[in-house]
Amino acid sequence: MTQSRxxxxxxxxxxxxxxxxxxxxxxxARAAAELFTEKGPDGTTAEEIADRAGVALRTFxxxxxxxxxxxxxxxxxxxDRWRALLAESGSQVALAQALESAAVASLSSPxxxxxxxxxxxxxxxxxxxxxxxxxxxxxxxxxxxxxERLLPIVTRLAGPDCDPLEVRLVAAAATDAIRVALxxxxxxxxxxxxxxxxxxxxxxxxxxLTGGLRLLTARL
Numbered sequence: 001m002t003q004s005r006x007x008x009x010x011x012x013x014x015x016x017x018x019x020x021x022x023x024x025x026x027x028x029a030r031a032a033a034e035l036f037t038e039k040g041p042d043g044t045t046a047e048e049i050a051d052r053a054g055v056a057l058r059t060f061x062x063x064x065x066x067x068x069x070x071x072x073x074x075x076x077x078x079x080d081r082w083r084a085l086l087a088e089s090g091s092q093v094a095l096a097q098a099l100e101s102a103a104v105a106s107l108s109s110p111x112x113x114x115x116x117x118x119x120x121x122x123x124x125x126x127x128x129x130x131x132x133x134x135x136x137x138x139x140x141x142x143x144x145x146x147x148e149r150l151l152p153i154v155t156r157l158a159g160p161d162c163d164p165l166e167v168r169l170v171a172a173a174a175t176d177a178i179r180v181a182l183x184x185x186x187x188x189x190x191x192x193x194x195x196x197x198x199x200x201x202x203x204x205x206x207x208x209l210t211g212g213l214r215l216l217t218a219r220l
Contacts, residue, residue, distance in 0.1 A: 025063050025073045028053045032070040033121045041068060041132045068134040072142055074121050079146035082106035082178070087153050095157060096216035099174050100206050107199045119197070126186035147175040158215055166215040173213065177205035 031052035035044040046067045050060040064070040085105050089098035107119075129135040150171045158167055184205075185198035210216050 021063075022073075024053075024055065024059070028055065028060060028063065029071050029073040030121070032067060033074055033125060036071070036128050036135075037124050041128060041135055046070075066134060068132065068138050071121075071125055071135070072138050074118075075125060075139055075142045076146065077118060078106055078122065078182075079142065079149075079175075079178075083146070083150055083153055086150075086157070089157060094216065095154070095170070096206075096210060098157065099170075099210070099216070100203055103174075103178060103202050103206060104199050107197060107202065122182060123186045126183055130187075143175055143179045147171050150175060162215060166213060170210065170213055170215055173209045174206060177209040178202055180209075181205040 028049060032044070032049045035048055035052060044067055046060055046064075047057055049067055049070055050057045053060070060070070064072075082102050086098060086102035089102065093101070125135065126139065129139050151167065154171050154174075155162065155164075155167050158170075181201040181204070182198050185201050
């Protein structure tokens with residue numbers, strides 16, 4: 001079967017066509033996540049995902065190269081929201097605080113049902129990824145892409161005189177801090193209390209991994 005190009009997390013679509021494509025990709029991603037939860041990645045086929053999403057198999061392969069790749073849009077949603085919020089940070093906020101505040105806000109939602117759904121999918125997919133190398137590869141790719149897209153935002157916020165090496169370290173450390181926090185939270189045995197949200201772990205990991213970076217103590 002012909003392989004399509006790899007899916008990529010992208011900036012918010014602006015044209016009607018782009019929005020329709022993004023909506024179709026998200027429908028497929030949700031269908032894949034549902035089936036992975038019910039049957040596991042090994043027990044799920046691309047045909048079943050396409051059927052659950054209500055699209056033709058050729059449409060599935062137009063957007064995704066594999067069944068695991070199909071959940072990329074769900075896994076990238078949180079990072080997209082985090083970067084968008086960070087880009088709106090005020091000029092008087094230390095970069096460390098801006099990163100932390102944006103990360104915590106990205107885990108919240110004015111619509112609790114939407115937030116809970118997103119966290120439920122994330123937890124289920126990260127748990128499944130422990131036993132599926134292809135799904136882990138999608139998760140790592142999503143994080144790598146998020147780091148790359150974070151870099152210009154941090155560069156702009158840090159100012160024209162910032163050290164490019166420090167900016168890269170900040171982008172890498174912040175991305176990995178959130179990745180580790182989400183992976184640790186996903187494997188927790190309880191869904192109640194603090195463990196119901198990854199926010200406390202995100203804050204802890206951000207402070208631990210970025211605490212020694214000088215750039216983060218400067219005012220924007």
